[in-house]
Amino acid sequence: MRVILARIGRLALLAAQGPGAWRGIGLYLLVLSLQFAGVWVTVQMINWQKAFYDALEQFDATAALVQIGVFGWLTALSAGSWLAAQWLRKHLLIAWREKLTGRALDLWVNGKAYWYLRPGLSPAPLENPDQRIAEDCAKFIEDFLQFTLDLISRVVSLVTFLSVLWSLSHFPLSLTLGGVDLTIPRYMVWAAFLYVFLSSLLTHALGKPLKNLAFAQERREADFRHALVQIRDQADQIAQAGGEAAELRRTGARFAALKENWKRLITRELVLGLFTRPYQQTVLRIPTFLALPAYFGGAVTLGGLMQLALAFSNVATALSWFIFQYRGLAGFVAVSERLDGLFAAAGNPAPLPDAPSTLxxxxxxxxxxxxxxxxxxxxxxxxxxxxxxxxxxxxxxxxxxxxxxxxxxxxxxxxxxxxxxxxxxxxxxxxxxxxxxxxxxxxxxxxxxxxxxxxxxxxxxxxxxxxxxxxxxxxxxxxxxxxxxxxxxxxxxxxxxxxxxxxxxxxxxxxxxxxxxxxxxxxxxxxxxxxxxxxxxxxxxxxxxxxxxxxxxxxxxxxxxxxxxxxxxxxxxxxxxxxxxxx
The missing domain is CATH 3.40.50.300 (P-loop containing nucleotide triphosphate hydrolases)
Structure with missing residues (x-):
């Protein structure tokens, strides 16, 4: 994990530093503040949940209509902050992508790495550098913004929603296990942590191979695309030599490798999805089931039950960030590894060790x-x-x-x-x-x-x-x-x-x-x-x-x-x- 974080940090610094660095950091903080606004809106929605359902339970039509108006206002505020954040994030994406791509091109071209890091000239020739520069720079910045902004806002939302859940779950859970009477105070808080912790462990165990498979799939896709580019660039030579059968054989072999890795990748995604998909569909319902003892015991009203369930769901959702994003994180780690490898190799292209280089x-x-x-x-x-x-x-x-x-x-x-x-x-x-x-x-x-x-x-x-x-x-x-x-x-x-x-x-x-x-x-x-x-x-x-x-x-x-x-x-x-x- 330390290696992965260090790699991501190096690449992020390359994208953020230099001329206009403060403008980029300012945009990042502005997007983050808009996401915090979204957290505030969600907290208001939790409070709205209680007020609305209590009005329904009491058959108070006037109060219900007022809450419908509040709902419309909160929805407009949520949509506006989300759209503004997305628009600003895309401006930041292209700005940081331009810097990272420029640094990659500078190393690759000005340092003549494009010449040295070829098969036969280097002990570690760089495969598909065009893909790493054109696609991986864009993908890294996109994923970096998505995951870091999302993670920070999830941490803030976790603290916020946890305090709400703590204040709402003032009642204990009493049960008997093996003849022993147990009382668990604020059991809804501990249930959220235990539920997500066990689920995260299972998610990692099922999805661990995804990173290597995602890395290999990107390489296979790039190999196949490069073969097609070669056909375009060498069209005259291929046509004059009647090489169509050879080109079909070559591209067919590369697509077959792509297909084989794809099958392994989707099989592993299926295995992971057998757990994560049901988890995503039940994480909003499980809280209601867990809170039913308090409701039937008279500790909360119907509105309180819905408020408690929503608070629990938001805590569980914030804690479940790792589970929901696991497939994307695996791809992000693979992109970071490829891109960091490009910068490391292009920055110091090592010659083959067997040839004297003292000219x-x-x-x-x-x-x-x-x-x-x-x-x-x-x-x-x-x-x-x-x-x-x-x-x-x-x-x-x-x-x-x-x-x-x-x-x-x-x-x-x-x-x-x-x-x-x-x-x-x-x-x-x-x-x-x-x-x-x-x-x-x-x-x-x-x-x-x-x-x-x-x-x-x-x-x-x-x-x-x-x-x-x-x-x-x-x-x-x-x-x-x-x-x-x-x-x-x-x-x-x-x-x-x-x-x-x-x-x-x-x-x-x-x-x-x-x-x-x-x-x-x-x-x-x-x-x-x-x-x-x-x-x-x-x-x-x-x-x-x-x-x-x-x-x-x-x-x-x-x-x-x-x-x-x-x-x-x-x-x-x-x-x-x-x-x-x-x-």
């Missing part, structure tokens, strides 16, 4: 990139091909070659600071860097947002952006559309052209090309690389490609050979730009 990154004070003694590893600790020592100065081009699987792309990831598995030293200039992968990013907002990514297209003149699209051969995509539809049918080659246009727009000092023109024909590649070098004569370019980047002009070659040793290729340096152009 040192330094800032080069002279503006020259240097690699010394760099050895990279897979996350499982297998050494990749060694990276020869090299330097790269502004205006130079370095061609990184080697067979597939030698670690070229991994080395580029290490340069960008996202690959932690390695040893040696990298000195990097403090200057703007732009890296283009083989499959460029396609920002779902449309063509122009993809062109300016990660910047906002509103920061640029639209005519300038459209002119760049013309220069890289994407004039047929004008006028540039917005939204996902604009990217529909965009080939890999067109996406690579769009990425190269981004280079012309952002004009970085350091450019990393990782097979960035692999989908272009030789002529288009020559034209576009030549355009890059002409527009960025002072940029240092590190290019990974299977063929020499002739259009980039004079360059040096760095080869990741089978044994991790540099290959001599001095002829590349001797060829002048004009000769390369002819070639």
């Amino acid at each position: 040192e990154r330094r800032t080069a004070t002279d503006g020259i990139l240097r690699a010394r003694g760099v050895q990279l590893y897979t996350p499982q600790g297998r050494a990749l091909e060694g990276v020869p020592d090299f330097t790269l100065s502004p205006g130079e081009t370095l061609w990184l070659s080697g067979a597939s699987g030698r670690g070229k792309s991994t080395f580029l990831s290490a340069l960008r600071g996202v690959w932690p598995f390695g040893t040696g030293v990298l000195e990097l200039p403090d200057a703007p860097v732009l890296a283009l992968p083989q499959v460029p990013v396609s920002f779902a907002e449309g063509i122009l947002p993809t062109l300016t990514y990660p910047h906002d297209p509103a920061e640029y003149d639209r005519a300038t952006l459209e002119a760049l699209l013309l220069r890289v051969g994407l004039g047929h995509r004008l006028p540039a559309q917005e939204g996902p539809a604009a990217l529909q049918g965009l080939s890999i080659g067109e996406r690579q052209r769009l990425a190269l246009a981004r280079v012309l727009l952002l004009r970085p000092d350091w450019l990393i090309l990782d097979e960035a023109t692999s989908a272009l024909d030789a002529g288009a590649e020559t034209d576009l690389l030549g355009l890059l070098r002409a527009e960025l004569p002072r940029a240092a370019i590190l290019c990974v490609a299977h063929r020499p980047p002739l259009a980039l002009g004079a360059h040096r070659r760095l080869s990741l050979s089978e044994h991790g040793e540099p290959e001599d290729d001095e002829s590349e340096d001797k060829v002048e730009p004009e000769e390369r152009k002819t070639a």
